[in-house]
Amino acid sequence: MTPPIGSEPRIATPAEEGLAAKPTSLWTDTRRNILRQRVAQVGLVLLGTLLAIAISAPVIATHGPDDTSGIDEGLVTAGLLGPCIHLLGCPADRPQHLLGIDRNGRDEYSRVVYGARVSLLVGVATVSFAIAIGTLLGSIAGYAGGWLDNLIMRLMDVLLAFPSLILAIAMVTVLGPGLVNATFAIGIVAIPVYARVMRASVLSIKERDFVVASRALGESSRGILLRRILPNALTPLIVVGTLGIAGAILEVAALSFLGLGAQPPLAEWGSMIGLDRNQLFSAPHLIVVPGIALSLSVLGFNLLGDGLRDALDPRLNR
């Protein structure tokens, strides 16, 4: 029986999944559920485009990201920062720059294209790092309980008590500016979220019959955590993680905008906007174009995350 359109997607309870369902069926269900959501579809299209741009950057970019040939062409001094597209009536003797050039004579379009690589990589790296540490801490806390649980979770509470970007700024001040340090700082700040999600999952799963059964069969604590609990706790982690990538991209871009993240000449959207912000009055596209690229990437992850949440886990539905 197919449910009527618009009804709640049928979700197997974690117990059912753990006992009977093959791992593939969760994914098949999920894929079907996600594809039914228009929000998630838009998100997937945006992210697909972003990924395609990031992968094919050397092919679709017209210039290298650090190629300052615009200076040699005398365009900066001539004040010709604006776009020059032959199809739209740019003089044929002027070199073509689809979105004009930046303050340093670099092709803006190519830099925006290459920027997709940095933001995608940074977003995924930050969240992977935070999930790795957060999951570990959360599962220890949830599984061990007692004073260890208390210690870990109070520490997480303290980290959550800071506005995240401000704590990251403080960390980067000590570590020194740079994309790696900024990514690391944002990653650290994001840990508590995943630790909490993981701990909640572990707590709800560890007393289930199938876990008790494997314990009775003599499976080690590590085996129970990795093979029984973790697979069943993945769903909320994936949802929170997808939304987390959106947040991480925003925050790393914000640090780069302030000059604390990506350092010139790296083509990173936040840093491009930060460096060219004074051109706002003469060449606003230098801010608007990377800005839109940034927003669309974040939007893509946000929409996909929302869609995943609705598709995977109605309990998280707010």
Added chain:
Amino acid sequence: MLRFVVRRLLLTIPVLFGIVFVVFALARVLPGDPCVAALQERANPATCATFNARYGLDEPITTQFWIYLTDLSHGDLGDSISQGRPVAEILIERLPVTIELTLFALTLATLLGIVLGVISASRRNSAVDVGTMVGANIGVSTPVFVLGLILIWIFAVLLKDSPFVLPPGGRMTAGVTVTPLVESWGLTELAGPLRSVVDFFSNMFVLNSLITGQWEALGDALRHLILPAVALGTIPLSIIARMTRSSLLDVLGQDYVRTARAKGLAERAVVLRHGLRNAILPVVTVIGLSLGGLLAGAVLTESIFGLSGIGKMITDGVTSRDYAVVQGLTLVTAVIYVTVNLIVDISYAFLDPRIRLQ
């Protein structure tokens, strides 16, 4: 009720202690010598020895923490190396700007967010609803600094010759000034902590000009606040609108709402009196939590609009590697954030008896 408040207060103490510890530990645990960080190229064994002795960095780490705690209890946040005066002094000067900006953005986000959320929920799937939700999705995805710069471009550049022109930054137009409260009230003789308090409120230009009736200054200060407040408030606005909508939709599906409708109550009364009243609780929580984002966003907003609040002070502190400033302000923003959420939690208990009975 009292027991709940006391319990909640007691739970906050370890968190506050933890915050102090983290801020303290950051400077010591992370790689990077604080002396080298502060003195840069002037750092050598001799200058570092003096520096370490001056700031107690040569003491054992536990003693250092104790000194730090003692200093904090006296309201001493350390000295700014770049400005050569106490961080607490700079803070009192700068905080009003940030408070004004943040409150403005939060008020805007709350009022508009709840109104849009209510309209969206009561006219589900209408053009207003779809528009609001699409807008909210774009709103949460747009970085504060991008939105801020685009707003400046639109209102200060494109609309330069229209009546909608707005200033691109600063707190006041050159030439327009707000008379400090001490002068308006003839208190120039005042000194000490009371003077600081008066100066503190005096530096909130909108509040100051409002209570002393300096209308020209009030209008000017407000006009300067619009763009920063919109840039800063858009993300919380989107979150609040979404939260109000989904919470209200939940409530409107309840049996008692059906009963209210069945007894012939006007739709307006159903939505506002029966619906919104019960749907507002999660929204209050979100408002409290969004303050963290606002304080962080203020760093970016103040940098873009050239407002000399604590956010600008943090970025300046970072650029000049003035760690005492960054450390002090990180501590203060975290304490503000925790305190506000404590207040939200307690007010939540007032609003919802179920919470305090748990």
